Amino acid sequence: MLISIITFVVLVALLYMAMRNSLIGKKNQVANAEASIDVMLKKRFDLLPNLIETTKSYMKHEHSVLTELTALRAQSHSLDTVDKPQQDKQLSAAVSHFRVAVEAYPELKANENTTLLMRSMNETEEQLSASRRSFNAAVTRYNNAIEMFPSNLIAHQMMLTTLPLFEIANTERINIDAARLFKQ
Template sequence: MMIPIWMNIAALALIILILYCAWASHSRLVALDERCTTASADVDVLLRHRHDLIPDLVKVVKNFAAHEHRVLTEVIEARSSALASQGSAKMQAETQLGQTIASVLALSEQYPELASSVHYQKLQDELTDTENRITAARRFFNLAVDEYNTTIRQFPGNGIASLSDLKRRDKYDLGNSRENIASASLVDL
């Protein structure tokens, strides 16, 4: 018995439709993965900028509040820890660094001369702006990760992701492929 031509055409159309859906799902997953990578790099650039501001902040504060050695040492150690960390430890180290910077900035309340220093005010403004930009970049990164993770958990993305070896991403993880910044300038007390 001969199969009618319309059945052959329908079977071929179904195969083409399935292949197109698989291709479209894979393309979407790749695009979402790239969006996460780009968002991660954006956060990383801002964190590096914050790290670059710390030596100047320490020098300015040291000139006005030399006996605040403990606080200055804490910020230097927090910066070193953040530079050396990777993965989830990186998130914790960056959070600790942000808190330590806030304690250094709070010193201006005890030292009016420090608060009135033009250089200190510029650094404080730039650090505040950088922190705001870091917060916004982290939010965007986490939203991108949410969308990506949701897509790889839903059909047909889950099947395509397992075939393509695409894995779930963690929120606000700067990744393991960070450039080694250990050679960043050190600050002497």
């Protein structure tokens, strides 16, 4: 009888430790995925000044787009986890406007430096997209673990709360009219 009680207590303790360690692991996976996004955002922010300087002479009247990109880049260094998704949406929209502006200048598109920088920017955006997907997968696993029974009891004791996913801006949800693009 005493052995079965001790066995039960040991099993409960092991289960508790396993669930607690799993929650900690999931929390750390989210932090790692967020750091990967930060690396890609840093790469993007480091590319922006080069793109801006290269295109300034061609785009004097597109000053508002360049100013917005510069301001968003400056703001990004003091953000916490909750503000990053919103900042990312704003910067993605500004980069999209920048690309459209660059497309309007054939002589700028022909510039070798601009072409190289735009390729680098596209590669960075693809890597950033992959990092966002990884982050969302880690956040989903984490949120599931802290909301599902019985690990939710331990999560509550650890004061863990759900985290938001990275989501695209509403303007990016609109389908592109490819036919219109070819009529220009």
